Amino acid sequence: MRRGIRRPRATAPWYARTEARLAAVVVALLLLAAAAVIVRSDDAPTSDDIAVRPTSPTATVGASATTVAAATGPSGTPSASGTPATLAPTPVPLLLDLRPAAVGQGETILVWVHAPGAFSVTLELRDDRFTLLPEGEVFWGVVGIPLDAALGAAELTVTARSSSGEIRESLTEGYEIISVDRPVDHITLTEEVASVLTPEAAEAERALRARLFSEFDRGRRWSTFFRIPTAGPMSSQFGQGRSYNGGPVGGFHTGADIAAAEGASVVATGPARVAWVGEMPIRGISVILDHGAGVKSGYHHLSAAAVVGGDVVEGGQLIGQVGATGLATGPHLHWELTVWGVNVNPLTWTLKDFTP
C-alpha cells in the first residue's frame, strides 16, 4: 500500500513518512474489520456504521458527529430479509456545544445543537425557555447571562421534537457562571444633571424599554464580529458598579461608554433593522437596532440620529452623532448590547464571533 501513495516530492519529511505508515496500518485494520463484519453479517446489522456519516457544517464538529454516530447510532445498513433498502434518515444522537462552557456574569453564551431530522429544538436555561433557530442540521441561539446571575455550576436542557411535537431526545448539560472583576465607577453629578435622574424618569424609561424589548426579529443578520461604533477611549466599562456622589453602589453600568467629541460619527455595530429612534428621559436621544436572533444594540446620549425606524443598515453604516442628551456628564456614546432583553458586555461581541 505504501508504494501506491504518491508524494509530490521525492524526499517526504519524516512526519509524512510516518503518516504513510499509519495510513497503511489503518487501511489494513479497516480491511480486517470489514472482513470480520462480512463473516458476521447474517446477524442484526449493528457493527458497521462507517457508511452512515452525518454531514455537518464544520469539519471539527462533523468529525465528532461521525464518531458519536459510529459508536452509538443504530445501523443504517439494509436488513438481510431481501427487501430493498429504504433510505430512512438515521437517528443521530444530539450533539451539544456551549460557547463558552464557563460564562461570565454579564456575558453571552452560544448554544449549538446538532440535531439532524429534528423539527424543533428548545432550550431551557435559568427558568427561561427559548426556541433555538434552525440553520441546516444545526439549531442554535444566544443567551445573555445577567450581571447578578448566581455564580457556580448551572444546568441547561435542550429538547428535540418531531413535527408532531413528540420529544425525540432531551439532553441536560452542565455549565458554569463565573464572576468577572469589574471595578466600581465613582461618578460626581452636578445638581443640574442629577435632577434628570428622578424616580418618575427611571420608571418611564423602564416601561419604554420593556415595550421595546418585547419583540425581536427572528433571523440572524450578522455573519461575523461586531464593530466598535465610534472612535475614542473607553471611559466606563460595561457592568461596573456605580456610585453617584459618594453614595452606595446603586446598580450596574448597562453599557460601555466611549468618550468622543460632540458630533462624532456613530456607526452600526453590525447589520440590523432600525427598531426604534427617539428620546429617552435618562439615555437621551437613542437609536435601537435589531440584529435578529434576540440581539439588539442601543446607542444613547446622541446629539442626533441619522436613521429612522424601519431602515435596514449594514455594519459600519452611519446611524447618528455623539452627544450628551439625557443623563450625561459630557459628550460620549453609551453603547448597549442586549440578548433577549438582558444587557451583556458589548465589547465581547467585537472579540468573539457569535455565529453558529
Ligand SMILES: [Zn+2]
Ligand atoms: Zn454609559
